[in-house]
Amino acid sequence: MLSPKEYKALTDADLLQRYKASEELHILGELYNRYMSMVFGVCLKYLKDREESRDAVMQIFEKLVRTLKEHEVTHFKSWLYATARNHCLMHLRARKGKNFEEISPFLMEEGGSPHLEDGVDLEENLSQLEKCIGTLAAEQKQCVELFYLQQKCYKEIVDATGHDFNKVKSYIQNGKRNLKLCMEQHG
Structure with a gap:
């Protein structure tokens, strides 16, 4: 020792x-x-x-x-x-009961999102997030879920999906951007 x-x-x-x-x-x-x-x-x-x-x-x-x-x-x-x-x-x-910006800062840029009002039901926001995740391309959806929801690192995602490192990084970044856009459109 x-x-x-x-x-x-x-x-x-x-x-x-x-x-x-x-x-x-x-x-x-x-x-x-x-x-x-x-x-x-x-x-x-x-x-x-x-x-x-x-x-x-x-x-x-x-x-x-x-x-x-x-x-x-x-x-x-x-x-x-x-x-x-x-x-x-x-x-x-x-x-529960918190604004969506506090729950998902990886989706919202600094300063919050003006389309969300105080008191918006958390469950509605989470439900919308699930719908938006469902709209992602299959590779983006898979990589975003592995990275953010299952807390996998890039290497683990590369191993699990067979995509190369740069593709995984790109899928996560593009998926994050697409989720943000979807949440803003349907918020």
Whole structure:
């Protein structure tokens, strides 16, 4: 077993590899400590409540114990950021009654969308989002669902779909743009 100083000297990839091999929580704890303030910041940005954000930070750590065994993560920091964001969005969705901009910031550009009024029912927005996802080209739909809903990284999507990396990236970007346009038209 390494000393705490030796663990701090290891890269994220080294720590991930050691955690997957041993499943020792102190290794994951060292890795998570590096980015805990980032995770808290993401949670605070979306949840807008310090206590809820603290709870979310712990829930995300508990989630990592399971999900890191199942996922091949190459860029831990960006993957963790996306995981934290998605956790908060799902929390907001479960809470209901929030504006759609808070639920799906990946669809709406900064400043919000003028066509949505305060008090719009969340379920209507989510229903419309599902309809808009259904209008995407098959490749875009598949890649958008894998990336945003199943939290797969580009490499995992490449492996699952057989599309090359640039195609996957293009399908996700174009799908995101098409979803935004669809939501604006039918909002």
